[in-house]
Amino acid sequence: MSSQLNTVPGWQEAVADKRQRLQGLIPKEWIIPPIPEDQQNVLDTPKDCGLLTDRELEITNTPDVSVILQKLANAEWSAVEVTTAFSKRAVIAHQVVNCLTEIFIEQALQRAAELDAYLKEHGRTVGPLHGLPVSLKDQFPIKGLETVMGYAAWIGPVAEEDAVLVQLLHQAGAVLYVRTNVPQTLMWGETHNNVFGRTLNPYNRKLTPGGSSGGESALIAMHGSPLGVGSDIGGSIRVPSHFCGLYGFKPSSHRIPSYGIVNSLDGQDSIPTAIGPLTISLSGVTAFIRSILNTEPWRYCPNTVPKPWVQDEYLLKNHGEGKKLCFGIMWDEGSVKPQPPVLRALGMTKKALEASGHKVIEWKSLRHAEYVAIARSTWLADGSEDYNSCLTTGEPLINSMVPGADPNDVPAFRVPRKPLTAFQQWQLNKERRALRKAHLDRWEATISETGTGRPIDALICPVAPYAAVPHGQTRSSIYTIIWNTLDCPALVIPVTKVDRHVDIKPSRESFWSDEDRAVHEMYDSEICEGLPVGIQLVGPTLLEEAVLGAGEVVDKALKAV
Amino acid sequence: MSSQLNTVPGWQEAVADKRQRLQGLIPKEWIIPPIPEDQQNVLDTPKDCGLLTDRELEITNTPDVSVILQKLANAEWSAVEVTTAFSKRAVIAHQVVNCLTEIFIEQALQRAAELDAYLKEHGRTVGPLHGLPVSLKDQFPIKGLETVMGYAAWIGPVAEEDAVLVQLLHQAGAVLYVRTNVPQTLMWGETHNNVFGRTLNPYNRKLTPGGSSGGESALIAMHGSPLGVGSDIGGSIRVPSHFCGLYGFKPSSHRIPSYGIVNSLDGQDSIPTAIGPLTISLSGVTAFIRSILNTEPWRYCPNTVPKPWVQDEYLLKNHGEGKKLCFGIMWDEGSVKPQPPVLRALGMTKKALEASGHKVIEWKSLRHAEYVAIARSTWLADGSEDYNSCLTTGEPLINSMVPGADPNDVPAFRVPRKPLTAFQQWQLNKERRALRKAHLDRWEATISETGTGRPIDALICPVAPYAAVPHGQTRSSIYTIIWNTLDCPALVIPVTKVDRHVDIKPSRESFWSDEDRAVHEMYDSEICEGLPVGIQLVGPTLLEEAVLGAGEVVDKALKAV
Known part of the structure; x- marks a missing residue:
């Protein structure tokens, strides 16, 4: 494995192919006309483009995750229509802020239909997140899909099994439908890589949505998802949440299961990644954390502390x-x-x-x-050995997030060090x-x-x-x-x-x-x-x-x- | 700092001085006549030497920690007499199996007297371990005392404050009175170092009491302590317990507070040390773990998970x-x-x-x-860098636990590796x-x-x-x-x-x-x-x-x- 940062032909073709395949996953009828290049605020595009029905706008504009969950649980909204509404809006968002890396709406709609059938048959939900569309940062492998995480070298191979969190979200009733963009190496507070390009802030496309969970923050700010899962090693959930007006939560690093994710600096356990949600309402944060802890994740993830949700702590009894x-x-x-x-x-x-x-x-x-x-x-x-080991295709290391920057112009906090x-x-x-x-x-x-x-x-x-x-x-x-x-x-x-x-x-x-x-x-x-x-x-x-x-x-x- | 294992004059003098000071801490009247060199089983020496009164024998022969705690709590036995009895027996044990590294009976008796006064005045105990003598492996600094941990280089400096566990044991009412021997580097299943020499198994002095908490196991097997605190990175609580007929417990590594201890391979957090008890009865294990967790150690130790004692788990409700x-x-x-x-x-x-x-x-x-x-x-x-950094006095690294062995004859599991x-x-x-x-x-x-x-x-x-x-x-x-x-x-x-x-x-x-x-x-x-x-x-x-x-x-x- 070479760590030399030369540029050989080959990786660009893989990237072009991946981009084309991603584009191909957008239903034709959901493609919107281009908006003016100089229109910076695109928050209203989902409404203005005319693609969403009034009911779909109502569903996706709901400002509170607990309300969505309640309407799903009492069958006022079906999982299929909620999934359809957020899928459509996610795809619209993607076309103006470039936030998605994987789109798997068909599987999502199939799962939603199962959930609807279950609720109808049994009169109860599958779990506390029944029917809730949940987006995922591009770090959570799903069986049969690629997990590119912004590296050209990772295009191609598909996961043999779901990450533990994916399994538990499924078990809790969530509907997974899209994954979202990240910066190359993840170790940036912005979101840009050689495979999927740059994600833009819907409040102002000249600005960054933050990073590394910036695909999530851009998507959720546009209400293309009510709740997404990100990861945070230095601010990667919190900075994007802050930049995009969201609630975001970085738990302690061993509370939410990380087993089976792909990651940067993997194996570095001293100051490790934490998994957590970005979402439109505080009720979303609580629903996510409570639901996952109630699945007893420590039985499936060796990195998770066996502490269930403690309601008395939440009620501030002490x-x-x-x-x-x-x-x-x-x-x-x-x-x-x-x-x-x-x-x-x-x-x-x-x-x-x-x-x-x-x-x-x-x-x-x-x-x-x-x-x-x-x-x-x-x-x-590691003296950047981890980064370099992911650049085997000759794809260059991104040294600056400045558009069109001299690639040798490295910010101080990114300057490589001696191993x-x-x-x-x-x-x-x-x-x-x-x-x-x-x-x-x-x-x-x-x-x-x-x-x-x-x-x-x-x-x-x-x-x-x-x-x-x-x-x-x-x-x-x-x-x-x-x-x-x-x-x-x-x-x-x-x-x-x-x-x-x-x-x-x-x-x-x-x-x-x-x-x-x-x-x-x-x-x-x-x-x-x-x-x-x-x-x-x-x-x-x-x-x-x-x-x-x-x-x-x-x-x-x-x-x- | 040199890592060369030469032998320069100097460290032997420090060792001689330390040994003399340790010997000087034994009250003259507690020195027993030498026993025959070929007497291998010394379990009965405390009784046979005639130094312990009947009541002291009754106290120290009690086979159950909960009984000792109960008699202390209801003032049937005073903390002073229990401390005296175990101190005497510890010192007797030391003379036949060489298990102690620090003796601080005066401070212990002073603390015991305070506890007795408190119980008399308030009609309640100071804490759940009220009056219980607790011995400590030579890793737990106590303000004003040295912590040598078997390294000549560590003779001299005294601790500026107590390790967190020492503070919490004190708070729980325990009486600390002796510290016990360890192998050089701690990374051995036996107990021998250049400062304090070799600890022997009281069942048969030709055998090892195990290690690295072998000073503890030898002491407790002789009922010179009802309960001691050890540490375990690869068996260092469990092997000595097994070799000496004790109950021993290695908790998960982040349950009992380790902050402030001295350690081998310090900073190595991947497969770290766990702190736990060695004791005469299962009730001792439970009393120790429950008492320490009830002090909320995570408020004082950053390595401790904030999980209180969960009685329902102990009662096997699930x-x-x-x-x-x-x-x-x-x-x-x-x-x-x-x-x-x-x-x-x-x-x-x-x-x-x-x-x-x-x-x-x-x-x-x-x-x-x-x-x-x-x-x-x-x-x-680390390529043995940690060991070598502790051998600055020229004290040689111990490469074999075989008495009189060729120092170049290193067992396979100890052979140094490339960093x-x-x-x-x-x-x-x-x-x-x-x-x-x-x-x-x-x-x-x-x-x-x-x-x-x-x-x-x-x-x-x-x-x-x-x-x-x-x-x-x-x-x-x-x-x-x-x-x-x-x-x-x-x-x-x-x-x-x-x-x-x-x-x-x-x-x-x-x-x-x-x-x-x-x-x-x-x-x-x-x-x-x-x-x-x-x-x-x-x-x-x-x-x-x-x-x-x-x-x-x-x-x-x-x-x-």
Whole structure:
């Protein structure tokens, strides 16, 4: 196997063939006329194109996953019509933001028909996700389909069996129908590869939908899917959720089953990938997590902790039943100040919580640069051998997400490093452990300030220092990586949209770092106008239920104002 | 830092000083007259030496930890007198089997007096382990004391704070009073190092008490401690328990807090150390695990899963309330046939369970050689850099446990390997994951045979292919390593003692492997006469409570016959 990055003929043909096959899977009658190249906001295209019936628009515009599930469960909507509606809308979305990598609507409709028949015959659903269309990031093998994950070399072979999560989603009643785009290597906060090309942000196609689960975020923002499954090693669920106005949840890394997925840096277990949902409503996050945990995934996935869904934790029984909570708030991590819309979203959250009778105390940033440095050293410990082993066709490594960039212009956080020895990796693991201990101690120490007799119930912080940015302009994901290094569950809640009249660029003369200056300088309220802005809500490792319970409190408080 | 194994003057002086200081910590009046060099069984020395009062003998001979705890809790025995009794007996044991590395009886008695005062004043105990003397393997730092762990280079510096487990034991009411011996590097099934020398088996001092928690097993077998804490990366709790007739429990690696311990191969997180107890009774195991989990250790240790003690799992609520269970039994792992006493212990267990109304089905060995190979490759991935970094004083690396052996005569499983890269370690992690998945699937598949509608409730297997062996004769710990690679909780239950009239050496003509032949040939029923023999009881990862619950069933069944 060669790791040389030359360009030999061959891989382009495989890519052309794959693209053609993908295009061929779109039903002819669902092909829409091209929209103007200079139309940047395409959120209304599904409605405007005229392809969806009123009922299909009603179904796909439903803003709450629990409502969809309820209407499916009581047969007000059939699984077939819900699947048809979301399939159509997914395919429409794909034509304007290039979000799909696999389309298998026929199988989906067949499964939906089975579900309808079951419900009719037995008077009960197959499982808690009965009939819900669920999209999947291009990492979850499905028997008989390719899993390309943005590598030309992976075109061709088909999976011999489903990933464990695919099996469990099926068992829970979900309908799988499309898979979605990712960046080559997955280790980018944007979504572009040599096989499927670039995915665009439906709020503004000049911007990125984030990454690496950017096919998901673009698709779900267009309501081409009510809920999708992504993965997150440094922000790959959370950044796309934030950039596209979605709820997104990165659980701890051993809560949702990962066995059988394809992955980047596979076998790197020190700061590993976590699997979680991106979705239109918080009810979607909860339904997904609860449903999967109730299948006892640890019986099938050796990476999953045997902890069932704990309803009492979700109801915040040990957090004063959710009354008079105390949240921490971290406005910034000390090296990069968030842009005005992000700070405003944090402020709105604080105010809303206080108006609902909760307390919010300051959380000062602690050693965050170290969290990020450890993560990068760990992910680059192989000297890029993993990446190179996937480029055997001669397909070039993508070194920049800037459209048309010089391929030798590599951002600092992507510069390859000398391979580490296993012993050196062990030393990094020791440093990571010390950081995790420092964080635990810090969390516990808040007991003295909360007034509740408990440490803070959850921590509020930015998802990124900015809303969605132009292609190629995302920078180091410091605000999300922290929680991967610490393996803490982190929930993204959409809070507001950029308002250029309010979110005025401040004048700043001194900066905390070069990165800080760059982030300040790139802010342009005209470009950002109308973009969604979210916050992160973080809790202790493996206490997903409590984070979701606290998330309900935050979401309700925000919606009440 | 030099990794050359030369012998420079200096380290021997540090060792001499340390030994002298240790000797100085033994109260003069507790020094016993030397016993005959050729007296091999020293189990009765504590009684015979005449140093213990009748009441002290009664206290230390109590065969059940729960009885000790009860008498402490109702003030029938004071913490001071219990601490005094076990301290005395520990020091006596040390003089005949060389098991201690640190002695801090004064601090222990002070703590015991505090506990007595607390109970008197408040009418309740400090915690569930109130007044129980607990010994510690030489890996648990205690503020103000050295933690030498068998390395000359570690003599001198004292700990600035307690390991998390030490803090939690203190909080639970335990009295810490001694630490115990280990082998240099910890990675041996025996107990010998250049600082403290060799620990002997009190059943027969020509034999090893096992390792690496061999100071613990020798001490507890002599009732110099009712319960000790060890660690286990490949059998280091279980082999010593088996060799010394104790109950021993290796939980999953992230259940009992390890933060703050000193360790070998520190930072190696792929097949890591687990912390657990060695003790005189199953009630001791349960008391330890339950007490520690009830302190919520995950709030203080970043390596601990936030799973509290689940009483329903312990009561086997999901296992038919403990009635009509179905156990798997693995007679051997296919490459090394256990010696007659071990096979007899397994047979006795099967018979006892069947007589109590349970079912026992065959479990065929599966890929066990691979489990062991992965573990060895992982532990040796650093090319011995970790060991060498601890030998900076010129102290030689111990390459053989054979007394007086040629230091260049290295057993196969200890031969140093070429260092791996981090990327190579990642590939090993992938193999380990695949093995864990194969095991899960196999476990689930037993549903078709159990007749309970569940997979087997637990698996019975050997701890080692032999009972205690002469110093230097332990071999690869295949039967225990399997469960470290799979990270399954494994409980050792003492079953019987070798009876030379029953456990007759069979005549065998063909062998499964060289190892098999060697294990067969080394069996000598005369040497083994009277040695304890245990079995292992194994369950799924992180389901410690169910293994202990099933352990009660097995223990009761064995005691009933």
